[in-house]
Amino acid sequence: MFEKIRGGADVLNLAPRERQILLRDRNLGVFLADAVRAVWQLRRCRIDTVLDLELFSRVSAVLSYLSGASNRVGFHRYHMEGLYRGSFLTRKVPYNPYLHIAKNYMALLDALEDSASGTPPVKKDYGAIQLGLPQIRNSKEEDLAIGAKLKQACSALAASSRIVLLNPGGGELPIRAWPLANYVQLAEMLLETPDLAVGVVGLAGDRVWYERMADTIRSPRFFNLAGLTMTVREIVQVFNQCDVLVTSDGGLAHFAGLSSIHCVVFFGPETPVLYGPLTSNYTCLYAGISCSPCLSAYNARKSPCDGDNVCVKLFTPGHVKGLVMEALKSRMTMKGKAQFKALFEGPAASALEPPRHAR
Template sequence: MKLQTQRWVDRWAGQALCALLSLWARLVGRDQATAMPQAPRHILIVLLSEMGSVVLAGPMFAALRQRYPSATLHVLQLKKNQEVAKLLGLAQPAHLHALDDSAGLGLLQDIWRVSRTLRSLPLDAVIDCELFSRISSLMSYFSGARLRVGFTPHTQEGLYRGSFINRAIPYNPYQHISKQFLSLVDALEGDAMPRNKAAPIRDLPADTGLTVRFEAAELSTYQQQLQQDHPTLAARCLVLLYAGGGLLPERAWPASHYAEVARSLCAAGYAVGLIGLRDDAVLARELCQQVEHTACVDLTGYTHSIRELLMLFHAARLLITNDGGPGHFATLTPIKTMVFFGPETGRLYGPLGPRAQVLESGIACSPCLSAYNHRLTFCDGDNQCLKRITPQAVLRDALTHLAATPATL
């Protein structure tokens, strides 16, 4: 199902269903929260959004395990994003539940199937990590949990999600999303609305707390295979560039800027690998043609899983990337990362950890995407917030990172 179609269905059908379900919950007395058991058995976390948000939710999962060590954690995701949860071990495979949004009828069938599975557990609580998606709100109620935690727009107009989220906390567009995920955990045992005053003061987590373990031999074998497939990488330190914009092309730094940085890095003695999905191959070929250097290679589609992508990060010294999943996955490895933000802000969605640098121009209209405008920008593709970040400034910081990073990781 196309993104615009999903937005239309969520806006119109979603609001109507949330209103009807709110009325039903009030009539049958299921709109009030019960107390959280001292030793809950099953807790559901709903994480339907982009894969990068799953990484930023790492501190929340750690907090849940620390506070409720005997509870079984369940995760509900879109099928296309489930690979990350499996790789990170957020829950046991049997406790990972998926919705396939590729087709409308299949999605309805999955909602029915997953709801029956969740209601049979039964669940003690559900945490809806989505900002204002109506389908996640509906799934929170369909899960059968009497304690439902999630975000509310409070007095903001629009973005109605119903009144059956009975431990709701206001979404705060000024706080990093990882801190807000932790506030959802705090809301399990306190009065959430109107201001969650009882919640403890939390600092921004220093890192995700997530790890993916690799054997040294596995990484060595992968690097040897990489150099065998691309011999020009053998004699140079590797820098990776992700120039694709994904579902939101306005988040992409200009391709001409990437080409200029890649050309300068190759001239300075480094190798440049252009990464991305197979859909990014056309852009990668165009960049290679602009760079005109044998040390600039097309690696789009080269990795076939998130695990392989992480091994590629282990084999490189620096990643320069647009806002998106790669910048967050990189925090699970030793690689240095430079991430462009503009339509969205690193203050809210920046990668966690000391090895990530956020690049923002700070012009007056940035950031322009938010949960309150359904992430629809008004700049018509002329993303000056990113265009004004010059290749010269990025190259200077890149060379500084490379000079400070050991040649072997």
């Protein structure tokens, strides 16, 4: 697996670290060296089956062949133009852009059955299958640690506070992002409600941008967590202590499905038909305009858009605020919040006082 997705594998306990073979893609030289090492390790393991989850990647197809596995399952183009990835697969499954990506992956698994011998090898109805994610709950110790981190980031938090998190970044695909000015306006609207606190989450590189948000908003109930959550598990722990997340389609929207938080997700360049979170605890914002979705496996996720992503700009801060407030109203009290409230009572509370020189 790529090193950058290792956190997701760890939080789901997919495989112990000693059985993970990592590829780093920070530059071509490092990647090639890791690829050679990975092939050597795979052949030593004498694996018999490869599930290639990439959408028409030539590199993964070559690596699956070089692994020595006798069963190699992946997506095949059949009669589609372009997308050529050689003839390295032994079980060739058509990619269906009208079927959720998780169900596309189920088709890869089903292609391993002995009965899957036709062309294409899998002809099943996945429409009625309800997919879901495991729920990761915080331990008491984790709740106290995360609660302390939240209180340190926002000293104005109270036991009765409801917390809304914003993720303004678009990750590796900025075209997915709702404008930063809209997030600022949304935060200001939400902070008009006295018991609400608003935080931003994201990568360490985004922290300086979010500090500028704080300078504009100037509220003691606005705080910046960007870069302060170091692992995927810690992000999920934070989500369990908060109430609503507003984000563009991406990794955080899907990791939120492992927690109790309600997620409000912007779609536009991509479609919820393929990438909707595998949870019922989310609100989808999708306008479905004529050019949407513009990112797909068929164009290597390269959008023709000039940068004016109307598909997400159509949603106003006022509209999104209404959805957030609706989610807060219908939201039940979470068990984990009790541990957060415990931070404000008894001896644990005094330990959270910031040092005098930091005030």
